[in-house]
Amino acid sequence: MDKEKNNPPETVSNRTAKVKKRKFSGIVVSDAMDKTIVVRIGRVKSHPKYRKQYSVTKKFKVHDSQNKYHKGDKVEFVECRPISKEKRWKVIY
Numbered sequence: 001m002d003k004e005k006n007n008p009p010e011t012v013s014n015r016t017a018k019v020k021k022r023k024f025s026g027i028v029v030s031d032a033m034d035k036t037i038v039v040r041i042g043r044v045k046s047h048p049k050y051r052k053q054y055s056v057t058k059k060f061k062v063h064d065s066q067n068k069y070h071k072g073d074k075v076e077f078v079e080c081r082p083i084s085k086e087k088r089w090k091v092i093y
Helices: none
Strands: 023-030 036-046 053-063 074-079 089-091
Touching (some): 036 074
Parallel strands (some): 053 089
Antiparallel strands (some): 036 053
16 A cells, blocks of 8 residues: 555645735824724835826724824834734734
């Protein structure tokens, strides 16, 4: 009998792989919630056909456990496990 058939193949579930977390920086636009800040990031995109550049902004709810950041501060944050329905990011101190 072939021994290779009895051994399970290497899959994602039975080996540990380090996942690179996404990292962004932006400006705090709201700090009204407890341990949560809203951070706006902006980037410039280019239209594929007309080549016109335009700005796109997106807001993220970020976990701030120390309530350290306030409106107008520049922060860096990374991806993490889900903390609540909309919070999947935490501040880098």
